[in-house]
Amino acid sequence: MLYSLISRHSTMALVAESQKSGNMLLFLLWHVVHLIISVLYIVREILRAIESYLITNGYVKTNTNLNLDRVKYLGIVVDSDEARNTSQVIELLEWLSAIGVKKVCLYDREGVLKKSKEVFMEKFGSAKIPNEKLVSGPLLSKKRMDFEFVSLSDGKELVAKAANLLFKKYYVDADSEKPFFTETHLTDALKTLGAVEPDPDLLLIYGPVRCHLGFPAWRLRYSEMVHMGPLKYKKYGLILKAIHRFTKVKQNYGS
């Protein structure tokens, strides 16, 4: 009986050991998989750099004749930490201006770009911030672009403000008619609060991850969202490629 007790105990210990080493094995496997992925990402970055070089220098003809009419409103989402590097943002805007983009919506979550609006205005012309009057800077006809600066407070919080507007309009008077709210009610309330700009057709996301980071939800319904990578690794040729791809997209809008 003592023998069976000992053997049972040692079997259990063996099982526990093998489970532990099994877990170690899976843990190592996970790290190996992620290491391989990181290597693949580096290879992809190198290939993208080559591709961008080829496009920028005219070796790939198809990306050069852009039908910019389709991009009526371009949105740029920038990671807030990267947005603090104003010179990088200015370089990006210079590229967009050179391509011929006229209307840009600049979004970063914390409003860093909003704080630097004077810098952009000086360089590129007029700028507009929701709820503020149109302010114009010196007109340089070649480089002039229209800007809109947006941050997280222009998203869900603005919708909450619109909700309060609607509440005041329809619910303060107990006897008034209370319609079921539709998109029209919301859009009108938002217009009263200064949100008059259209939805961006194309959204370029500059950051480590493909995520719109809280861009105003009701403006994203049919926007194409392209992840461009971190701002510090931006490439001119890839912007051309993204715009070119966008002009080729066919949307059914659900039907």
Next chain:
Amino acid sequence: MEVNPIITTDNSLKQMEEERSENIMTKLLTDLNSTARKLLFGAISTGPIPQHIAFIMDGNRRFAKKWKLTEGGGHKAGFLALMSVLKYCYEIGVKYVTVYAFSLDNFNRRPDEVQYVMDLMQEKIEGFLKQLTIVNKYGVRVLFIGDLKRLYEPVRIAAEKAMEATAKNTKTYLLVCVAYTSSHEIPRAIYESCQAKSGVVMNGNGSVNGDYNHEVGIKVVDLDKHMYMGVAPDPDILVRSSGETRLSNFLLWQTTDCLLYSPKALWPEMGLWQVVWGILKFQMSYKYLEKKKKQA
């Protein structure tokens, strides 16, 4: 023996294989396949696993065109892909899965196609209701999200029955968005919040409820609570098949900190590798997105 693809599990598939064929090779390969998948999932589970994945099931009609099927055939193939994807998600440990089955915009499609999709939904939901014991064994709670009044009557009835039948399950959730768009969801949440607020004001013959403060008004948390999707946490990954990069009015409010993933595969071609790759991408973005969530 008729096989209902909705609830067929790995175990019952294996049983059928045994009954049908005595081929040892086949059995060996199936076991190997299943073990390999368990190993893969075990390795991935070492890192963070998303709690909620949402899918836009795009590409059924393109698939039908590619393989010269009828349009209905594309939707049917899409349904089979959905079952596989669900199985992999629940096996890996994802708790909430949301799928965009039918948009309010889709009512603009040709009437015969709309009818076909409605009929298919009704057929699948009713089939599902016949196999409730197995569904409840896996603890799947099914919720239909959207303006259900817009659905054709038999579909709506079947959907409500399915929701009632699985209401007690809490292990995993399947949220099926039908007759849904964010453009409808957001104003509706405002309407519901206003109704709730005015209900508080009207409490007790016009006298104001002690806790209610006129100045506070409606806040973002009130809107979150009244969204259709308020029943689940925000998605961690939003997957749109067919390589399209837009959200098409789906979960716009809920994707503030959500990883967007667009595999090139058409929806009926989606399977294990897209789910695995999506989760690996999520694991690579995890630290960054957690940081962003904390900053909000």
